Amino acid sequence: MDDISTLNEVKSLILLKTGIRTITPADCKRISIEISKTLNKNVSETTIKRLFGFAVVKHNFSKFTLTTLSEYVNKEQIGNWTAPVHLNAQESATNWTDIRHNARRITDFTLKGIKNRSGIPYEMTISRKFAEHDFDDFFKSNYTYTCFISQPGYGRTILLSHLVEKFFNNESSVHKDSTVMFITANSFFNVDQLTLNFEDQLKVQLGIYHKESLLEHIQENYSQTGKKFIIVLDGFSELIIKKDLKKQLFESIISFICSIENVDCIKLVMSMRSTTWMRFYDCIRHSAFLKSKWFTGNYFNQNEVSNVPPLTGKEVDQIISKVNQSDVYELNPKLKSQLKFPLYIQLYYQLKEEDPYFNYSTSITFHELISRFIQEKIYRSNYYTEKILFLKKVIQLTDYGKKVDSVPKDLLISELSAFKNAYMELLSEGILMEEKSQDDYQPREYVRFIYPHIFEYFLFIELLEKFHLQVDWTFFQFIQSSYESTNVRFHLLQWTIRFIIRIGDFRSLSHIFDLQLNYFERNYLILFIAENLRFRTRYSPDTIKLLTDHKLHDILIKQLINFDFVDSCYKEAVTVLADVADTDENRLIYQSILAIFDIMSMDQDKVAMRLNKLSALDVKGWPVNPYELTWLIYLKLSNRPIEPHPMIQDLENFNYPFLDTKAALDTKQGIAYVLLLILNTFYGSDEGTIRIIKTISKLHPRVFSKRTAFTIFMMNVFALSSSKVNPGKKTDQIEHILVEIHNNKTRFKLTEYSESILRMMQANQLRNRGEYVLAYEYSNECIQIFKRNELNLNCIMMYDVIIAIFKDLKDPVKVNEYKYERLCFMEERKIPHKLLVNVS
16 A cells, blocks of 8 residues: 555645546546646556545555656656655654644645635635534543534535634634644555554654654643643545444544543544444443543534534525625525535535526525535446435335335345445435334334435436336326325425426426416426526527427416415516516516516616516507506606596596407406506595406406406405495405405415405404404504515505504504604605505
């Protein structure tokens, strides 16, 4: 075996030269080609794989190989390759100053390697607060050793590097006078002997003569200065295929811990994956002494076998602010919650480098991160065929995820013997994990996926194969019926949408809306489709043509007639769809819906910008001109003089010639009706609203005979105006009918906005009946919902109800208080005060 320290430096410099942060087997071929191009010498791909541990090393590397690698990284000869500290009898460290100096050289070398191989630029990484607190507690305690334990991808190595820098290596470090030795596990194997006694190996690294005692040196320094010696040991994951060597190392570490039983000045800090720690713990579980010397940390989770929690929201913000330094857009909150695992931040950084504007509202980013993770950890790794076969078997044994998410290990005996190496890598890479159960009076081992979303990915792949890659109505129906009562159903639908859009078979997407979905799911999936389409257009120019060929916009527009103005997914979906619209007609529909949002926000600047977009679009075939209606409302919002207009005069006279149409009630027609009702709010009256809705219902009797989302929405608006104009028995009956409809959500299609309008109506009704406390509560509840969604027009209406309540109660103090609150609300949003008369 070649000198491990020398090979480590070779590997670090190769990665630094090639710019590879996290090497995969596929990169070995690239490195081999680069060496051949640079030097005109051949180092095979297999040799590079052996160097980086992707293939078994059966013999020492040749002089030619090492010399070639040396030349590639601009070294003249192999003799220049030296370990961080080289020991010989003549250069033995004889005093503490030398020992401390050598420990610092080792630590600096380890830190340099970590920084060079960091998944994102090291300056973008952060120190973990929980780790600082844990280490500080451990340093001051009587415990001898601790270990940071987690599944792969939690950033333990970066965590250790920040701890070393913060507590020891900086001028302002609290323990800068103590000595730290940061070293990797593979440094404990060398050419002379396979492994050494742990203390002896430390002496080799530190340059201490083999007959001297490291413990005596440390204790002597401690007695003189009171300063401790900290050993930080990382890199156990690189010893995956050397199980016998790892066991020897574990035994050597345990012997060392026993030897420092009465030594308070030596602290050992390790970092292991959960599977590695379980094997280490098996070696100490029967020793009360060894367990008593272990500092578990303040966040140890027995079920997960981990004491490293995911990143907090604040920590994610810190990292993302460094990654997105030049990005003026704030990262979507949903995406932030998905980046709590450091591994995904590394993948997110790669996505941002490819597409600086990569910022989506749905889980599209998460799906891309998961896909990349699986590509890297499975499809570009050793034994990838065996891994896939093994994972297929696990999925099948869970009955395709219908009953359980874990499988008894004894059911996998044949696969474990056939795919032993693949299985061990799946455990070590954080795909699968083992856990024990005592349910049947005896321990039984189970195997399961660590992360549910990776399980769902492979479940989807397996279902695709089960249906021979045919994503048709039968496929969707199977998902709906098989996973109806679980969250898996919704996630499988998203993986299906992503697959359909990637293969370009957009027509299959129509089946989604034939499923029984509530409006939250429906709106979210429309947004998910829209964002996947926008993402696909970045790298596939034929996307717009496919949209036209498959008439996908027609399918999606049909779903938008629900007008769910308090669901943020609805608005975001329309915004994204406008970006990927294939025709002016479709673009006009999307822009008109967005105009309604802008008008209801009463933001003059937003409405003005929307008018610019509407003005460039042809309105031929529309019952009313969306641009014209938006312009009339803009004049009112901007407090400009308004010349007599036929449509305004018709509204004032309860005359509606523009409603005399026999067109079908589709989304375009629905948009026109909603715009007319809003125009009437500014220029007409509540009585006019009632007459308009009656006219619309006469024009579309068949539609209004059904309880669709649109008709229920119209009925709620009708009832709201009736509660103001005609409070009495008839309005009470309408209220009773609507409450019954809204209570039967399983039968009728309802939106949150319809429910909010009903709440507004009920607040008016309660005030009419003198139930002021409940009326006040309903009004406040509505205000909070409308503020959250910038529906300022509705907010003002509810302020009016609250003011009317306190007028009825003859409470002038409260009346003035809410008048002032309403005034401040309008001033903050630059809404003209004159609008109060019309809106009220």
